[in-house]
Amino acid sequence: MLRPAANLVYADAAQCICPRLALLTQARAQASRSVSGTRRVHAAPRRQSQAGWTRDQKTGFSNDLTETLGFLGTKAGTRETRIDKGNEDPRRKIQISSLRDDGTSYKIDSPQAPRNRTPRQRAPFVNFKPNSRNPNSGGPQTRGRNTHEPMGQERHEPATSAQMLQQMIPPEDDHKDAINGDIPDTSMGNPAFAKLMRRMRDLANHGEPAEVFAQAKDMAAKGYAPTLEAYSCMIQACAHPKNGARMQETAISLLAELKAEGFVPNSTIFHNLLKIFAHSPDYLSMEAVLKEMKTVYWIEPDTEGAQYILQHYLATGQIERALEMFDERRSKGEKIHYNTYMEIIKALGRVNEVEEAMRIMFEFQKEWGSLSAGLQPIAWYELLNIAASNYHIDGVSYIWRKVVQTPPANPGTSRNTLNPDDGLCLKVLNTAARHGNPKLALEVFRILTLRGVPFQEPHFAALIAAYARNGELTPAFRALTLMRNQNIQTTPTTANAIVEALTSTGSIANVDSAYATLKDFVNSSNKNEVVEITGFNAVLAACVKLGDLERALGVYTECTTLNVAPNTETFNILFAGCVECSSPPNKELAMFLANEMKEMGLRPDFVTYEELLKVSLYQQGDYEDAFVYLEEMKEVVEGGKVRPMVYEWIAARLHEKGDERFNMVVEEMKSLGYGDYVQQWEGASKTTAPTPTNI
Incomplete structure (x- = not known):
């Protein structure tokens, strides 16, 4: 269909009187032949824009290349330069953009092109020989073309029709319309x-x-x-x-x-x-x-x-x-995402709703399947962390049994085991201590031992508390010996759980039973069953807490029998007994113990001075020694800054007695920055004293 249309157009142009129209017609015929398989020649300037062409009355074909080359669709129409008709120069009526002549830009014909050019006239398809060669090019002759080429025109010989089609379709970086100032084709077809x-x-x-x-x-x-x-x-x-x-x-x-x-x-x-x-x-x-x-x-x-x-x-x-x-x-059966489960569990943990978090975890397990999926250990970790942070023993015990096993030699080889970190292990250990679950505490110790973690005082304090609150005093005392063997220093609070266990029922029989256990340790051949001073002090403190100062002194006199040497904490417990178990405080006994402490070469700490200050302060008559201990305490305490509660004790006693030194104590509290404690004393009446705290 393409070749006859091109021939008719060319024949019609041969009879045209106007040279420019003949030139335009010839260029359009050459463009038609290039698409139909001939060697392509760049088009000469056309007379007017394609929109101005109408159907040829003689041939019945449109003079518009868009309709003739139908496979190009609307692409041919985008090759015109749009001109504002109000400012149009008559000389530029024939100015249109040429076919793309290189890979980067479009060439615009010059408006000063000669008007009287006459193209060479050629008869179409003269001496057509399919297998003849062009002597000028050395290549195969183009079908439907004369062997004589017009002067000054470049020849292109695409090898296939696919290459010709590629030349006619603009590449992806073709923004010609935008470059020319027009609105480009904003569609995926561009x-x-x-x-x-x-x-x-x-x-x-x-x-x-x-x-x-x-x-x-x-x-x-x-x-x-x-x-x-x-x-x-x-x-x-x-x-x-x-x-x-x-x-x-x-x-x-x-x-x-x-x-x-x-x-x-x-x-x-x-x-x-x-x-x-x-x-x-x-x-x-x-x-x-x-x-x-x-x-x-x-x-x-x-x-x-x-x-x-x-x-x-x-x-x-x-x-x-x-x-x-x-x-x-x-x-409704809709699947909840894994991350959403995690967010719900974390949110419930923040408000201590562990039971609800456990319910969500069970739903999670139903929906996401077994642990073999490789995702759930992280989920279990989140829930274990929440349960342990809230001391939820049921949740911690369930998750520990469910997913915590002996860590493999290579943790990456097992996806079915949750290997909690050291911080989480300590949280689980504290949960076991609070609820008296020594079995769970030992499981944590086993995990940490296999991992080679060096144990510290908080680990053993939790283990001792787990045993003591479960009523197992013997292993609790043994744990103290194990601490000494590992050179771990105890603190005054390490054995607090033992004191709580001995006094929880209010029966002195528990203290007698603990003392009997310590005597059995003396006669035992087990090297781990040795009476430690921390355990001895725990029994002594239990006697004082139960208000039995006489029994406390009796236990104290058995130091030699139990092979223990009293320390400063031992005497501090006895001084506290002098205050709490007697009214007024037994100052005579306190002074005896103070002299014995001095003879043993033990140095008093700030607790020692606080207890002696209370013994002197609450005497019925003279309480001047309290100020002596206050000054000595300032030398012991770092920076000389005594705890505010000590000033509260003294201020309350002075206000009660109407002592003029009351205002001096209040001023000293202000100078030390204890303003919050001074408020209750400002404007206080001399007849009514505020109740001091921590006496």
Whole structure:
């Protein structure tokens, strides 16, 4: 069909009187022949734009190349330069853009081209020989062409029709319309625009909002009109998880802008906004967008969107509403994401709802299957951490039995074992101590021993408490010996759990039983059954706490029998007994013990001075020695800063006695920065004294 049309046009041009029209007709015929398989010759300037051509009355064919070369579609029409008719120069009527002559630019014919040129006239298809060769080119002769080429014109010989088609279709970087100041084709049918959109989508998928916005700005500079997909890509970049909620305001502004442009937001845009709100505390904005999404555009959140809404409720502290939505989704059989489970469990842990967190964990196990999936150990870790932080013994025991086993030699080889870190192990150990579960405490010790963790005082204090609160005093005392063997120093609070266990029932029989255990240690051949001074002091403190000072002195006199040497803490316990077990405090006994302490060469600490100060302060008559101990205490305490409660004791006693030194003590408290403690004394009446604390 193409070849006859070209022949008729050329024959009609041979009879044309106007040289320019003949030149234009010849150029169009040559362009037709190049597409039909001939060697292509660049087109000469055409007389007028293609829009001005009409159907030839003689031949019945259109003079428009767009219709003649139908396979090009609308591409031929984009090759004209659009001219403002109001400012059009008559000499430029024949100025149109030529066919693309290189890979980077388009050539515009000069308006000063000679008007009286006459193209060489050739008879079409003269001496056509399919296998003849062109002597000038040395290649095969082009079908349907004369062997004589017009002067000054370049010849192109594409090897195949596919190559010719590639030459006629502009590449993806073709932005000719934008370069010429026109509005380009803003559709995926334009390869250049399609390339830009692919780039924008790729940037949006990687969560690079700055680069996406730069790409959108570049597209606008090239003359492309805004599209809904471009807005969607920008909002998607804002909603990338690594951006959190910091791009929330920008995304909402883009939503308003696209609606102002006349676009209707789709489900993808709204769900990307919900993704942003999953990390945002802005409850009002989320509710507004969700309401608009449902009531205005009739878009219901899908499963993914429901996860974002649920996560938003958790982020804003609406845990009850989140649980209602969770139960509703589960009742419908919808799958809850793994991360959503984790967020629910963490949120419940923050409000100490361990029981509810355990219920969610059971739902998680039902939905996600066995531990072989490789995901659940992390989930169990979160729940174990929450349960241990809240001292929930049932939850800790269940999870420990369920997933904590002996760590393998290579932790990466087993996905079915939870290997808790050292911090979590200490939390579990403290939980076992609080609830008197020595079995669980020993499990933690086994894990830490296999890991080679060096034990410290808090580990043994928890183990001792687990035994003592379970009523097992013998292993509790043995643990103290084990601490000494490992050169771990005890503190005054290490054996507090033993004191609590001995006094919990209020029966002195427990103290007698503990003392008997210590005597058995003396006669035992087991090297781990040695009476430690910390255990001895615990029995002594239990006697004082039960108010039996006489029994406490009796235990003290057995130091030699039990092979223990009293220390400063031993005497501090006895001084406290002099205050708490006698009214008024037994100052005579306290002075006897103080002299014995001095003879043993033991140095008093600030606790020693506090107890002796109370013994002197609460005597019925003279309490002047209390001020002596106060001054000596300042030399012992670092920086001379005595604890505020000591001044409270003295101020209360002076106010009760109407002593004029009361104001001096209050002023000294102010100078030391104890303003909060002074408030109760300012303006106090001389007849009524505030009740001192910690006496």
